[in-house]
Amino acid sequence: MLKKIGLLVKERRQDLHMSQVELAKGICTQTTISTLENNGCFSKWELIPEIIKRLDIDVKEIENKSLYRYGERNLRQVELCLLTHKFSKALKLLSKIKKENLDSKDLLARFYCDLGFSQLFMDGSLDDVTTSFTTAIYKHTSKNNQMVISWSFLGMAIAYQRLRLQKRSLEYFKLAISKLNISLRNIHKKEDLWVNTQLALAVVVFGFEISEHQLVQKECDLVMNILRCNYSYYCLKDFYYVKGISLKAENKEEAAEKLFMQSNGLCCLRSSNNVQKLLKINQYDVVKQ
Incomplete structure (x- = not known):
């Protein structure tokens, strides 16, 4: 599930032409976003709702990630x-x-x-x-x-x-x-x-x-x-x-x-x-x- 969320976050961020720094502002650090997107050792699950809210991601999109490739x-x-x-x-x-x-x-x-x-x-x-x-x-x-x-x-x-x-x-x-x-x-x-x-x-x-x-x-x-x-x-x-x-x-x-x-x-x-x-x-x- 984490890998799917990370990939969706990365694709949506790129779709919006948003940098990791811009996405992280006021929520977490750029390193945290990078860790999430690259399937690293991510443990801050409490941040996920804020991140997906900023990217306007619906929960249903996470369930059907294949619909959201770049573009x-x-x-x-x-x-x-x-x-x-x-x-x-x-x-x-x-x-x-x-x-x-x-x-x-x-x-x-x-x-x-x-x-x-x-x-x-x-x-x-x-x-x-x-x-x-x-x-x-x-x-x-x-x-x-x-x-x-x-x-x-x-x-x-x-x-x-x-x-x-x-x-x-x-x-x-x-x-x-x-x-x-x-x-x-x-x-x-x-x-x-x-x-x-x-x-x-x-x-x-x-x-x-x-x-x-x-x-x-x-x-x-x-x-x-x-x-x-x-x-x-x-x-x-x-x-x-x-x-x-x-x-x-x-x-x-x-x-x-x-x-x-x-x-x-x-x-x-x-x-x-x-x-x-x-x-x-x-x-x-x-x-x-």
Whole structure:
């Protein structure tokens, strides 16, 4: 247990760019912190509550230490910013992460994927954007992390669409769907469902923007079925709506209207304007109901 606490303290302190002296101030000596972090002969257990309080460590984190490797917390904050469209803040947080200290391929892949999206929506060089996504996909991502690969392929699709290279964009869009579907089939936790749902929503909205309506409708059906099977109504309203505007774009007014009614019927369960936000990001004029 002591070794686990010491390692967690060290990682969190490094995440916060805090020195041992700063952490020790008013609690103990720098030597005491060093002893704790390096699994030395530590006996001052009464200091542990103060140390973890200063580092804002929850007791549950100690029980599940594997979640807190260097950069993990920062990347989660970055990804939350990206999902809530706070791209400037995401880029700022990324600049504080020392990628040379990221100790796994998956963390590095997430870093470059997050960097690609931050650059993409902060009007960075599209060459830099595609380089970031390519690095995430081909240099660092493990085969097991289909979700990061899918996000990266989606980023490539958006970048090539902005470069007006429609064929390349469509190619990467289809790859994003393929990897997304693999990820959807391997959902084991509610947290996985939430993140995959966010990815799926971004994918189908982009598919609508490039008029790939058959793919959009098929993917919406798949995701809605998964959400219903998991008794989760998170974003279900949004998928009804995206499928509806996709059908309307094909002049299938009656079918679209039914979906709009179903979408509106879920307002009491899930009030959201995620679709409009995603469409606005790419400056697309949504089809009016």
